[in-house]
Amino acid sequence: xxxxxxxxxxxxxxxxxxxxxxxxxxxxxxxxxxxxxxxxxxxxxxxxxxxxxxxxxxxxxxxxxxxxxxxxxxxxxxxxxxxxxxxxxxxxxxxxxxxxxxxxxxxxxxxxxxxxxxxxxxxxxxxxxxxxxxxxxxxxxxxxxxxxxxxxxxxxxxxxxxxxxxxxxxxxxxxxxxxxxxxxxxxxxxxxxxxxxxxxxxxxxxxxxxxxxxxxxxxxxxxxxxxxxxxxxxxxxxxxxxxxxxxxxxxxxxxxxxxxxxxxxxxxxxxxxxxxxxxxxxxxxxxxxxxxxxxxxxxxxxxxxxxxxxxxxxxxxxxxxxxxxxxxxxxxxxxxxxxxxxxxxxxxxxxxxxxxxxxxxxxxxxxxxxxxxxxxxxxxxxxxxxxxxxxxxxxxxxxxxxxxxxxxxxxxxxxxxxxx
Numbered sequence: 001x002x003x004x005x006x007x008x009x010x011x012x013x014x015x016x017x018x019x020x021x022x023x024x025x026x027x028x029x030x031x032x033x034x035x036x037x038x039x040x041x042x043x044x045x046x047x048x049x050x051x052x053x054x055x056x057x058x059x060x061x062x063x064x065x066x067x068x069x070x071x072x073x074x075x076x077x078x079x080x081x082x083x084x085x086x087x088x089x090x091x092x093x094x095x096x097x098x099x100x101x102x103x104x105x106x107x108x109x110x111x112x113x114x115x116x117x118x119x120x121x122x123x124x125x126x127x128x129x130x131x132x133x134x135x136x137x138x139x140x141x142x143x144x145x146x147x148x149x150x151x152x153x154x155x156x157x158x159x160x161x162x163x164x165x166x167x168x169x170x171x172x173x174x175x176x177x178x179x180x181x182x183x184x185x186x187x188x189x190x191x192x193x194x195x196x197x198x199x200x201x202x203x204x205x206x207x208x209x210x211x212x213x214x215x216x217x218x219x220x221x222x223x224x225x226x227x228x229x230x231x232x233x234x235x236x237x238x239x240x241x242x243x244x245x246x247x248x249x250x251x252x253x254x255x256x257x258x259x260x261x262x263x264x265x266x267x268x269x270x271x272x273x274x275x276x277x278x279x280x281x282x283x284x285x286x287x288x289x290x291x292x293x294x295x296x297x298x299x300x301x302x303x304x305x306x307x308x309x310x311x312x313x314x315x316x317x318x319x320x321x322x323x324x325x326x327x328x329x330x331x332x333x334x335x336x337x338x339x340x341x342x343x344x345x346x347x348x349x350x351x352x353x354x355x356x357x358x359x360x361x362x363x364x365x366x367x368x369x370x371x372x373x374x375x376x377x378x379x380x381x382x383x384x385x386x387x388x389x390x391x392x393x394x395x396x397x398x399x400x401x402x403x404x405x406x407x408x409x410x411x412x413x414x415x416x417x418x419x420x
Contacts, residue, residue, distance in 0.1 A: 003248040005402060008068055009033040010249065016058045021049050031253040032084055035241070037069050038400040040255060040393075042090040043174040046074075046082045053156040056082060064149070073145060076158035081167060083174055087149070091142050093176065098135055106388035108179040108381045109169070110264065112420075114226035119181075119261045121269075125381050127182055129165040130173060137162075168420050177258050178389035179382065183227065183420060229418040233262040236411045239393065241403040255406065260382075262412060268378040365407035369394050 009030040017026070025048040032044040051059075056074045063072045075083045096104020109122040109130075137159055162170060166183040173180055236259045243250035371391060377383040397406055 003246055005034060005068070005247050006030060006249040008066075009037075012059070012062050012066070012069070015062065016055055017049070025049070027251065028253070031241075031251075033069065033072065034250075034402055035253070035255055036072055036084050036086045038402045039086065039089055040241075040396050040400065040403075041086075041176050042093045043075070043083045043085045043176070045171060045175060046084060050080075051082045057156050073149070075141075076156070077167065077170070078158055078161040081171065085142075085174075087142060087146050090174075091139075091146065094134055094139050094142065097173075098131065098139070104388075105176060105178060105392050106385045107173070107177075108385045109182050110179055110261070111182045112227040112229050113183070114228055116228040118232065119228050119264050121264070121379075121381055122182060127169065127180075129162070130169055130180075133162045133165050133170065134173070166420075172258075175256070176392075177256070178385040179260055181227075181229070181420075227418060227420055229261065230416055231414060234259040234413055234415070234418070235262050235265075236413055238409050240407050240409065242405040242407070244402055244404045247402055250402070253403075259413075265377050265379055265382045269380060364390075366394060366397055366405045 010026060012033065013026050013029050017029075021029075029046065029048050032046075035041060036044055051074075056076060059074050063069045063074075071086050071088060073085050073087050075085045077083075093104065095101070097107070107125075109125060109127045110119045111122050112119050141159060161167070169180050169182050237257065238254050239256040241253045241255050243252060369390070371394075375383055375386045377386060393406065397403070
């Protein structure tokens with residue numbers, strides 16, 4: 001194995017950003033690049049600092065001329081959200097999602113509207129606004145980039161900010177979280193801090209469907225960030241990677257960090273009597289799309305059939321929902337700043353913002369992972385998402401040799417306010 005993998009990634013970061021972020025943030029960003037290049041995930045949010053147009057184009061140019069990172073690219077949604085992506089892997093994730101392929105990641109969409117007394121899974125476990133954006137905006141863009149990548153270097157072309165879709169949900173989907181939080185209303189509302197403008201790239205007629213600047217009659221409670229996650233038991237989860245000692249300079253890294261409502265995972269749902277949609281839920285039209293269904297249905301285990309308890313079931317943790325809230329959508333620092341310091345009391349959702357001081361238990365790792373091990377979820381949707389997530393994580397991990405092993409840790413927290 002070529003032990004210079006990490007040094008190449010770190011050199012790319014330093015060449016573009018110079019000394020604008022500290023050494024720890026440089027290593028974190030380099031590790032994110034390696035994780036995407038190794039195929040462990042299809043996208044990672046750049047939250048170490050704000051990247052301007054020149055930064056993005058320099059990264060794209062370096063990726064374009066690199067044999068090792070040629071499959072990578074940078075995707076911007078507005079001005080504030082920049083993702084490192086693996087083009088082919090993201091295209092596969094998009095197709096799997098839109099067709100409902102059983103081979104793809106099975107997701108759960110959780111409505112956290114502040115009017116609800118507790119988080120609820122969306123009717124039919126589908127979210128039309130997300131499907132529309134992925135199909136009509138994201139899919140054509142990724143296909144265009146794949147087709148034109150070898151012909152010329154990419155220029156800075158950020159995607160439009162979705163109108164009817166929260167960036168919390170879109171970010172969670174891009175980061176391959178098995179459960180996404182859904183916030184009703186416009187994406188612009190949750191895209192960045194109050195008073196900051198979210199840039200939109202294309203002001204032509206095509207962007208009008210997703211970006212209507214005239215809709216100002218917003219609910220003030222939603223603008224203030226209220227949601228149904230406050231005072232709920234949230235299970236904060238980290239997927240940590242152990243380095244291969246043959247890769248010079250590589251260190252431990254957090255691949256994913258997210259949370260899910262504990263009560264929702266334990267709640268039994270009777271699928272024989274469909275639940276009617278809540279009038280407060282985001283609009284979902286049943287039978288809007290025809291998706292392929294999995295030929296295999298995953299059984300819902302009873303508590304007695306589980307081979308381990310909730311308190312030690314980090315595999316369940318990995319399963320569940322993203323708090324694509326706090327870090328994944330929080331404001332990036334301006335140029336010249338060091339990496340952000342994460343509030344360790346808030347559930348984290350971004351890949352690089354894992355707090356190393358958080359006391360997490362280890363109960364699942366790649367060395368002992370068993371595909372057939374039952375998960376202690378009474379909720380069938382979350383059970384299916386959990387099984388799918390763990391299987392995809394382990395299968396992708398087996399195809400690379402940069403990282404030695406993965407392990408999962410969790411911590412339960414209750415917060416009076418959960419930022420979105």
